[in-house]
Amino acid sequence: MDLHQLWTILATPDNVPIVLLALAVPFYTWYGLRQSFANDRLIAQLEADPALARTHHRKTQPWRPEWDREVHVWPYLLRIEFLAALIVTVILLVWSILLNAPLEEPANPNLTMNPSKAPWYFVGLQEMLVYFDPWLAGVVIPFLIIVGLMAIPYIDTNPLGSGYYTFKQRKAAILTFLFGFLGLWLTMIFIGVFVRGPGWMWFWPGATWDHNRLVFEVNRDLPFGALFLAAYTAAAAWAIHKLITLTPFHRKIHARMSRFQYLVMQFFLILMLALPLKILLRQLFRIKYLLVTPWFNI
Template identity: 40%
Template sequence: MHHIDQDLFLGKVSGFLGGYFLFVAVMNAVAAFYLWRTGRSKELFRVGGLPVTTALFWLAIAMILTIASAFAFGGTPWGMPLVLMDFADWLMSPVVYTVGSLAVLSLMFVARDFFVRPFVAWSGLNIALFLMGLSMTDQDFYSIVGKPDNVPIVGMVFLLGYFTWLGAYKAVINDRRIANGEEPLEALDKEKVLVWPDLVYTELICMVALTALLIVWAIVLKAPLEEPASAVKTPNPSKAPWYFLGLQEMLVYYDPWMAGVVLPSMVVFGLMAIPFLDFNKKGNGYYTIADRKFAYVTFQFGFLVLWVTLIVMGTFLRGPNWNFFGPYEAWDPHKVVALNNVDLSEYFWISALGQARPKAPSDASTAVQLGYILLRESPGIVLLLLYLGALPPALVLYSRFFRDLFVRMGFLRYMVLSNLLLMMMLLPIKMVARWTVNMKYFIAIPEYFLNF
């Protein structure tokens, strides 16, 4: 990371930040205007007997942002307090990041009635945009987030946030209606309209707007082009294209044959299997959470937690040598992270039993050697067999929920579903095992490249 003089840097980004804050200000002003004109503005609280409505509140926010914009245009943009940046860097680690995103998403799910309220969601958007604006004055943050190929990911995060909100917002309304014995919103309007003009014109407008967006994007942001390819100069870090960075992140916990081949294949297979595993007839053609809670939670966990947050981590928080860096931390290629990972067989034979791991005599035949390897790795093999083979039936016996699933789905479909779920859960399990007891491999057979 080449740092330049901070004043020089601020001069470089101040124009952009001025426009950025102005844009967010206008966004809030338009929202205030909309609330006021449509009569949706509600009283928030009173100051000295005078009511402060939502419209007034967002107008005030717009004014503050306009001031922020003026400061930025003036060459002295507001920045994040140093204490906060240091705290964020100090706090951030793969554990905090992963567990934290899971906790936040779980909280939002549980308290979704609160979080889908437009006022709450709009506040969240404003806070995110404001913090991002402040953070852009940090050179390390800027250099990662402002990298041309990373800009789409920033956009994706906001789009995903918006659409997750939209889906949940409609689902919460529908769930409330269904609980009251009413039809979902989507069932209310049974009217049919002609495709010309109602759909054709929408499509045309979309096409024109998108074309304009793409052209503006192409003018504002140049496509990245680095030095000519060189097979001898390996960049550090070497990263796959951004949409595969979740897989690259899995390489920390799995060997390539799992992270790069088996698990992606299972993701594709599992996605294809969804319609054949989800026997729930409810929730077809309308947004709902209550009617299909299990499907909703499973998909959100797989998509938002295991796919998207890992991509975000791989893109923004993984630096040289794939080490973890806080959002405001300089990417130091010499950062040393102590790694002392231990295989399960070592824990079992050496630590627990206090003896050497079984090893075949050097002149033994292949079959004998294989036998010794299996013996050495037997703890992991037994665990895996129990996990994939014995856990699904055990769940049927001891959990009413899984028993119902089993009865509805039959043996084969139940085993496919439960094994897909268990394979999905293996990643968090491996992560936790790595963080807590430095577990490297449950089964380590380097002789055959079979590490698991």
């Protein structure tokens, strides 16, 4: 265990925000889900008792009939905004006093940094370069992430859970987002920042970065890759369809989707599931390409 190496990585100034992110994201995930579960208990209670559902104010927040439903922005919101601005300013000032922004040697095209890493928010995409060719990892996948995010409101036909935290009423949507945000986007960033060392090789946290390390791995291409891809697409489409029509409630939501909405959703979910599959194939079986053509490889 090389603690010094670990500390060097964690204390690299530009990595400090990711340490912050590693603390903030679990906290806010817990914070959001805790409110979701509280609302879910309320929903269960109201569903069991229709008489209560008619009279209840339907929030977990405290409520008395004589209270106004709305409060004045001045001062009740503005004072919070002012306070938030003050707190953010103090945090930013203290952070800037304690920690200096990095400044390396002057740019030198003849001296390659090893490892040379993208800024942390793009390191996840850089990590995808291990598994995909640059046209996929650097161009097509980011483009599809952006388009996929934009498509979310138009393919989520579930009318429940608008404006309040809930897990029970939106299981499929929330699990998909958590999988994409935590399981793919942030995991890739953490791997790229904390695990990848010189030569973009895998060094577990605490392992010494050995600049002379060599890895003798022979990657191979998957035979009958087109068949495999077709089989995967069919299997994934079938599994996704089964999952989103698992319960009567989910079948009801599914019935609200148009054919086009359904196809767009399937398209993005199949592609999303393909990422971890390719990662596993590469890491476990040393598969480089699934599909080799004269023009491009996947």
